Amino acid sequence: MNPPRIMNCRWALLLVLGLTYLAMPSWATAQGDAEPPPDSPVVVVETRTAEEALAAAAQQQKWTTLVASLTIFVLAVFIGFELITKVPPTLHTPLMSGSNAISGISIVGALLVAAGTDSGISAFFGFIAVTLAAVNVVGGYLVTHRMLEMFGSRR
Amino acid sequence: MNPPRIMNCRWALLLVLGLTYLAMPSWATAQGDAEPPPDSPVVVVETRTAEEALAAAAQQQKWTTLVASLTIFVLAVFIGFELITKVPPTLHTPLMSGSNAISGISIVGALLVAAGTDSGISAFFGFIAVTLAAVNVVGGYLVTHRMLEMFGSRR
Amino acid sequence: MNALISLGYVVSAVMFIVGLKMLAHPRSAVRGNLISSGGMLLAVILTLIQVQVAPGLWIGIYILGGLVIGGVAGGVMATKVQMTQMPQLVALFNGLGGGASVFVAAAELIRSTNPAVADPTADVLIAGSLSALIGTVTFWGSLVGFGKLQELDLFNKPLPIPQPQIVNAILAALLVVLTIVMVVTGHLWPMFLIIPIATVLGVTLVMPIGGADMPVVIALLNSYSGLAAAAAGFVINNNVLIIAGSLVGASGIILTQIMCKAMNRSLTNVLFGTMQPGGGGPAGSDEEIYATVRSTSADDVAMILDTAQRVVVVPGYGLAVAQAQHAVRDMANLLAEKGIEVEYAIHPVAGRMPGHMNVLLAEADVPYDKLKEMDEINPTMGQVDVAIVIGANDVVNPLANTDPNSPIAGMPIINVDKARTVIVIKRSLSPGFAKIPNPLFAADNTLMYFADGKKAVLDIVTAIKELG
Amino acid sequence: MNALISLGYVVSAVMFIVGLKMLAHPRSAVRGNLISSGGMLLAVILTLIQVQVAPGLWIGIYILGGLVIGGVAGGVMATKVQMTQMPQLVALFNGLGGGASVFVAAAELIRSTNPAVADPTADVLIAGSLSALIGTVTFWGSLVGFGKLQELDLFNKPLPIPQPQIVNAILAALLVVLTIVMVVTGHLWPMFLIIPIATVLGVTLVMPIGGADMPVVIALLNSYSGLAAAAAGFVINNNVLIIAGSLVGASGIILTQIMCKAMNRSLTNVLFGTMQPGGGGPAGSDEEIYATVRSTSADDVAMILDTAQRVVVVPGYGLAVAQAQHAVRDMANLLAEKGIEVEYAIHPVAGRMPGHMNVLLAEADVPYDKLKEMDEINPTMGQVDVAIVIGANDVVNPLANTDPNSPIAGMPIINVDKARTVIVIKRSLSPGFAKIPNPLFAADNTLMYFADGKKAVLDIVTAIKELG
Numbered sequence A, B: 001m002n003p004p005r006i007m008n009c010r011w012a013l014l015l016v017l018g019l020t021y022l023a024m025p026s027w028a029t030a031q032g033d034a035e036p037p038p039d040s041p042v043v044v045v046e047t048r049t050a051e052e053a054l055a056a057a058a059q060q061q062k063w064t065t066l067v068a069s070l071t072i073f074v075l076a077v078f079i080g081f082e083l084i085t086k087v088p089p090t091l092h093t094p095l096m097s098g099s100n101a102i103s104g105i106s107i108v109g110a111l112l113v114a115a116g117t118d119s120g121i122s123a124f125f126g127f128i129a130v131t132l133a134a135v136n137v138v139g140g141y142l143v144t145h146r147m148l149e150m151f152g153s154r155r
Numbered sequence C, D: 001m002n003a004l005i006s007l008g009y010v011v012s013a014v015m016f017i018v019g020l021k022m023l024a025h026p027r028s029a030v031r032g033n034l035i036s037s038g039g040m041l042l043a044v045i046l047t048l049i050q051v052q053v054a055p056g057l058w059i060g061i062y063i064l065g066g067l068v069i070g071g072v073a074g075g076v077m078a079t080k081v082q083m084t085q086m087p088q089l090v091a092l093f094n095g096l097g098g099g100a101s102v103f104v105a106a107a108e109l110i111r112s113t114n115p116a117v118a119d120p121t122a123d124v125l126i127a128g129s130l131s132a133l134i135g136t137v138t139f140w141g142s143l144v145g146f147g148k149l150q151e152l153d154l155f156n157k158p159l160p161i162p163q164p165q166i167v168n169a170i171l172a173a174l175l176v177v178l179t180i181v182m183v184v185t186g187h188l189w190p191m192f193l194i195i196p197i198a199t200v201l202g203v204t205l206v207m208p209i210g211g212a213d214m215p216v217v218i219a220l221l222n223s224y225s226g227l228a229a230a231a232a233g234f235v236i237n238n239n240v241l242i243i244a245g246s247l248v249g250a251s252g253i254i255l256t257q258i259m260c261k262a263m264n265r266s267l268t269n270v271l272f273g274t275m276q277p278g279g280g281g282p283a284g285s286d287e288e289i290y291a292t293v294r295s296t297s298a299d300d301v302a303m304i305l306d307t308a309q310r311v312v313v314v315p316g317y318g319l320a321v322a323q324a325q326h327a328v329r330d331m332a333n334l335l336a337e338k339g340i341e342v343e344y345a346i347h348p349v350a351g352r353m354p355g356h357m358n359v360l361l362a363e364a365d366v367p368y369d370k371l372k373e374m375d376e377i378n379p380t381m382g383q384v385d386v387a388i389v390i391g392a393n394d395v396v397n398p399l400a401n402t403d404p405n406s407p408i409a410g411m412p413i414i415n416v417d418k419a420r421t422v423i424v425i426k427r428s429l430s431p432g433f434a435k436i437p438n439p440l441f442a443a444d445n446t447l448m449y450f451a452d453g454k455k456a457v458l459d460i461v462t463a464i465k466e467l468g
């Protein structure tokens, strides 16, 4: 049992390093750009200095947030790797279907897009996205539940 | 094997909820206070409005950072719980000693304090803290290594 | 308010983690799925609270309409589908999820490239195009997978392309170039090329893979759609997206590996070992191979069983098609009453999804301790008097061990040929999923019983009862 | 720059996680420890780069001086200590780590309550006083643990306090009140009360706990110091502190539970079941119990061994004291040459630290497959001809099963009394760690061989050789 786990662990490391690398361009941008993030509070700024101050603060915040996000990503990847080791074959299908349902979390993005847009076409896209994601989420959890119920009766 | 793992999982949940609760006062403060965090960039602010804007941005940042920290904390607690399950008794002592060495990470805090202070007494405290933490870290890792080496020879 | 919502997202992320953890253990799986769905509900509610700040009428209709239409559609599909079609359904859901991220990305890109709003930043563009790309590939790839699992003829023909690998490499390179162009110029137009090209890539990537490997492909595509969700989380700074996405991404990759291991194949072999339809079989036509096939009847089978002491039932996909699980359980009970020991040998990839046979037999209330895993039963196969193979084919095909060119080469099989007598119940000599002939049917100790699985078993039961 | 440092901290956190994971598996433990120490080095270097921005001369001397002095001291202690004293050393290191956080918290509080700098915010005050509090308790608690493990007499007397639990509860309540006062008023003075009270609490908490339970206590205190580090991380917004601290906090709690389970006790029982020195033993004085003890000699033992077929060696703390592991290995080899099967029965808490016996025997190159865990060997104890108990006492004491009032009640033991003949090698009839008599020594099938462990085994080897 030990060797494969250690292998997995190398795997995880490789993946993490690779992804960190992938994320590089994005942090480079974060450092270079000095514009306030779109969701920062809207305030009336009167002087150049104040603008600069805000910009600096925003840049710092953007950077901090990005590192925190990256950290969270790395930790979650670790947890994912740790949780799914030694699953019995019986559970492969429900697990696949259950994690497919979890990946339906993109419904959050869909809702935000559908609500946040002003242009007609992109709001409509948001509607389609919400619909598709809702099918994925509701259907996914239900079908997983149905599969698992079958096993439930015998233990 | 399954029931204890699930129990652990309840445990983890309880702990996490408890700690979230513990952390409450601190976020309440974060929400209420509107002063810039001590480490925000020092800028010359000229107008009242700019000050307010900065303050608002700082508050938002403080809040975001706190939630991110909390998330990171929760994820790391999960990883800690996951990693240390089913350790063979042989490894209990090295593991204890190794994780004691990791808790020597407070050396980072000690270094920051020793470097960052201006008052004489607190810098001296920093010195003592660095010394003690260094004993913990170096000694901890070395003694763990010595223990593990003993096992190493036979596999 | 904002504070509480962020904390709520953390709680929802924790629920996903706990749910996934419990889902990976048989006893807690049902509760795990419930907890995970609770996390999703919480996330959706929090998002609704968050966006409710200023919703116009239309937007409200869009959101609620989408949720209701999608939820009802998904619910109906999930409750109406038959057991045997669940794998297809999962593939379909996965595809729709991919489709959703395409539309999210597209909407976000349109919005952010709208000069009235703001200049799109490079990271929005990168993450947007990435998730559009992954989403499109997932969508079409999953649909092809759906078609293959549904055994639609269209999807089981080889592609009219000589070297799909090279084509895929070219397409992938094109996509990378287009993404770079898009990020550098900040224009939207490469999107209109990225989506069709990703569509083609999704199809050509999955088309050459055998349908038997679809579960692995779906798990992999699912893992990628998780990563796409995480990428989206980076753009909109939403931690629950990042956590749930990377959880799915990581666990999907591990799950893929575990599934490959159960089939004794490497991931590269699954993804790039092109399907060889019917080819590569042993020398000789079907007729030659099947020259010595002997067939039998219900009465003969009943007589053979009457003298047996240990019987092993090997179910396969045909059991699911014939819905013969209840009949089989009755037969086993009857034999047990006569003091004959009956066990079931479960191959990990028998049927069309992992655990398919366990689910079927559990439905018929077969006791759990009668189900033996392949590794457990193979060593004792020599002491078995009668092995009854019901609707299984590839999982008992000795070519997996003997013919290194066969598409199932290296897959561990249940060694029924070691049993004293083998009875194979199927409707004809036609091949199974892998489309290759099976020399077992012509073996000396094999008797073929050509009939529908359910009818055959019922007839055997009658015959046993007549024997007394 | 700042950017790179933050990313570096993430890498260091990942190294801690990977290191801890590998540390938990026998094969990868050594590498795991190295990786984890690499993570620590990286974190220290990053911090040095970060603070280097404006260091005065004094500050530089303080930092470098502290690192060098502490590093050298720790290194010397760690390399010079003997195997048998490692548990004490870990306790000491843990205490020093706790001490470090006290000084960090104190310095930070002094700085932040200095009106010239800034008003201290409530969260700085909370986290600061929390880590001062936990740190102080850890420091003194670990020192008491150190004293107990070192078997310093001072620490093995019961406290002159009638009800330590109640005293502890009062102290803890006081600490909570003081912390609240400090946070509400923003003044520093409660600190000067918190530290002495926490000192008393640390001592009274750990004093009543038996030395045998010290490893558990140290693991628990270690876990708390991890949580203190995480609290500090929240204050200075440093993710690596948060991650490493909570890793240690969580894994320490689990480790504590696992260790309790190995001793078959609950955590509450360990923490609050007060030590009963010598008391609660079976009725009767030592003299009555030991009335029927029979002693033996090297020649007799050699004769008994000569006719045996299966021999089990049960090592205990005395083996470590006598450093008899090499002699024992030689004896086992000699017996094996005569065709006698020799195995070692390892109790999980034999010695003074978990795994103590494994370490000792591994040092003497005893083959790994000869070491049997307690659960493995107990069922076959009835087929053992001779059980040789070398320097073990509590772990073979049948009172654990028979006397519910004994301090070791409920601890699983190695059932040597089931063997045909038991030979116990120790210097006298004096008790072991738990300070209770052992009826095994007076059992019908037990022979005592009173001598130093190493000398006894060497004499037995000579006697066997003389037998031919």
Ligand SMILES: NC(=O)c1ccc[n+]([C@@H]2O[C@H](COP(=O)([O-])OP(=O)(O)OC[C@H]3O[C@@H](n4cnc5c(N)ncnc54)[C@H](OP(=O)(O)O)[C@@H]3O)[C@@H](O)[C@H]2O)c1
Binding pocket: C211, C212, C213, C214, C215, C315, C316, C317, C318, C319, C321, C322, C348, C349, C350, C351, C352, C353, C354, C355, C356, C390, C391, C392, C393, C394, C395, C396, C425, C426, C427, C428, C429, C430, C431, C432, C433, C434, C451, C452, C453, C454
């Ligand atoms: N478990 C998974 O995850 C999974 C997923 C996808 C694919 N696969 C692949 O599917 C295959 C599974 O092997 P298998 O042995 O279970 O199935 P199989 O090789 O596909 O063979 C099934 C056999 O059942 C017979 N059959 C169909 N309907 C029947 C009926 N009503 N009554 C009686 N017999 C009937 C068919 O023969 P007739 O037409 O002559 O009756 C067919 O040969 C493997 O190749 C595996 O790799 C597995």
Ligand SMILES: NC(=O)c1ccc[n+]([C@@H]2O[C@H](COP(=O)([O-])OP(=O)(O)OC[C@H]3O[C@@H](n4cnc5c(N)ncnc54)[C@H](OP(=O)(O)O)[C@@H]3O)[C@@H](O)[C@H]2O)c1
Binding pocket: D211, D212, D213, D214, D215, D315, D316, D317, D318, D319, D321, D322, D348, D349, D350, D351, D352, D353, D354, D355, D356, D390, D391, D392, D393, D394, D395, D396, D425, D426, D427, D428, D429, D430, D431, D432, D433, D434, D451, D452, D453, D454
């Ligand atoms: N493993 C852990 O984690 C851990 C940690 C702390 C405490 N403990 C506790 O320690 C105890 C361990 O049990 P144990 O049976 O291994 O040891 P023990 O009960 O402490 O007994 C050791 C025996 O060895 C004898 N001895 C000492 N020096 C000797 C020498 N040079 N030659 C021969 N004999 C010698 C002593 O008797 P004489 O003086 O008569 O020779 C003593 O009775 C348990 O109570 C356990 O709970 C365990």
